[in-house]
Amino acid sequence: MRTLITTSYKAAAEIIARNHVAAFPTETVYGLGANAFDSDAVKKIYAAKGRPSDNPLIVHVGSVDQIPSVVSSISRHAEKLIAEFFPGPLTLVLPKNKRISSLVTSGLSTVGVRIPKHTIAQKFLNACGVPVAAPSANLSGSPSPTTWQAVKSDLNGRIPCILKGDPSRVGVESTVVDCTGSSPVILRAGGVTLEQLREVIPSTRLQKQQSKVPKSPGVKYRHYSPFAYVFIVSGVGETVPMKRSAYIGLRSVRKNSFGMKKICRNEEEYARSLFHFFRECDAHDMETIYCEQVSEDGIGLALMDRIRKASMQ
Numbered sequence: 001m002r003t004l005i006t007t008s009y010k011a012a013a014e015i016i017a018r019n020h021v022a023a024f025p026t027e028t029v030y031g032l033g034a035n036a037f038d039s040d041a042v043k044k045i046y047a048a049k050g051r052p053s054d055n056p057l058i059v060h061v062g063s064v065d066q067i068p069s070v071v072s073s074i075s076r077h078a079e080k081l082i083a084e085f086f087p088g089p090l091t092l093v094l095p096k097n098k099r100i101s102s103l104v105t106s107g108l109s110t111v112g113v114r115i116p117k118h119t120i121a122q123k124f125l126n127a128c129g130v131p132v133a134a135p136s137a138n139l140s141g142s143p144s145p146t147t148w149q150a151v152k153s154d155l156n157g158r159i160p161c162i163l164k165g166d167p168s169r170v171g172v173e174s175t176v177v178d179c180t181g182s183s184p185v186i187l188r189a190g191g192v193t194l195e196q197l198r199e200v201i202p203s204t205r206l207q208k209q210q211s212k213v214p215k216s217p218g219v220k221y222r223h224y225s226p227f228a229y230v231f232i233v234s235g236v237g238e239t240v241p242m243k244r245s246a247y248i249g250l251r252s253v254r255k256n257s258f259g260m261k262k263i264c265r266n267e268e269e270y271a272r273s274l275f276h277f278f279r280e281c282d283a284h285d286m287e288t289i290y291c292e293q294v295s296e297d298g299i300g301l302a303l304m305d306r307i308r309k310a311s312m313q
């Protein structure tokens with residue numbers, strides 16, 4: 001199939017309205033969208049990504065007034081989080097509206113809903129006229145795409161359309177928060193931090209690690225992984241600099257013997273750069289990627305989660 005690569009959000013929305021898939025930019029990572037009301041459209045997402053269908057998808061809308069078309073009720077906690085963080089890098093898990101295809105939720109009675117804080121994404125979503133189910137627009141298992149070129153490299157010829165935008169500003173996925181219980185539970189760390197959530201709802205907590213049946217099924221799969229081996233190090237002393245080893249972190253590395261390296265000014269830049277760096281390393285045939293460990297507060301929590309998953313090949 002020929003892939004249209006366009007800056008026209010109207011053209012991309014037209015493709016969604018015809019129950020085909022289209023990739024689109026958001027501030028976290030690029031998504032691969034389809035009409036969330038239509039099971040046949042949603043099937044095309046799983047087929048293009050090669051994704052197991054027991055991993056539910058997030059549903060995206062362009063504005064708050066469309067949330068009731070996705071969920072069947074909004075808890076008090078969810079109302080507060082919507083008021084504070086929507087639009088933004090946050091996904092709320094709530095009881096699902098009947099119209100949402102059960103393929104989107106892989107049979108769960110809940111659904112994840114999010115409004116991206118991204119001008120093109122909002123225009124595109126509003127033009128679609130239906131809620132848009134979308135996972136990250138990468139082949140299953142590979143790092144999430146933070147540029148349209150990364151989407152193209154994974155999905156060219158497999159999807160009919162890529163809506164072009166700038167590189168993603170946040171660079172890691174949204175925070176997924178379960179709002180169906182008595183206090184909010186973070187199922188996946190992401191762009192909105194635990195500290196920010198606790199400022200609004202102090203009882204917000206992290207899900208205890210890996211119960212036997214993960215509540216966020218996506219968590220059990222190998223994820224975010226480059227082909228290179230990823231090692232977590234606390235400094236350059238723990239590395240073996242070579243032509244085919246790469247380094248990413250905050251502290252500068254004096255020796256220039258790494259094949260590739262990226263020194264970031266702060267954790268935000270580290271998060272924004274990580275997936276892109278992984279892809280660049282693969283493109284340049286790196287064997288090993290050393291990632292400097294950072295403390296797990298602020299965006300550091302999501303960053304270390306992604307690095308840890310990438311290191312568990």
Ligand code: TXA
Pocket residue numbers: 026028029030031032055056057058091093105108110111112114134135136137172173174175176187188215216217218219
């Ligand atoms: O930033 C993001 O969240 C990006 C952009 C495109 O919005 N999307 C994304 O989607 O990362 P995906 O499919 O790669 O990850 C969705 C995560 C998975 O961990 C999935 O298990 C969880 O959200 N999830 C979705 N619906 C859920 C539900 N009803 N209950 C629990 N977890 C859910």
Ligand code: MG
Pocket residue numbers: 135136144
């Ligand atoms: Mg993903």
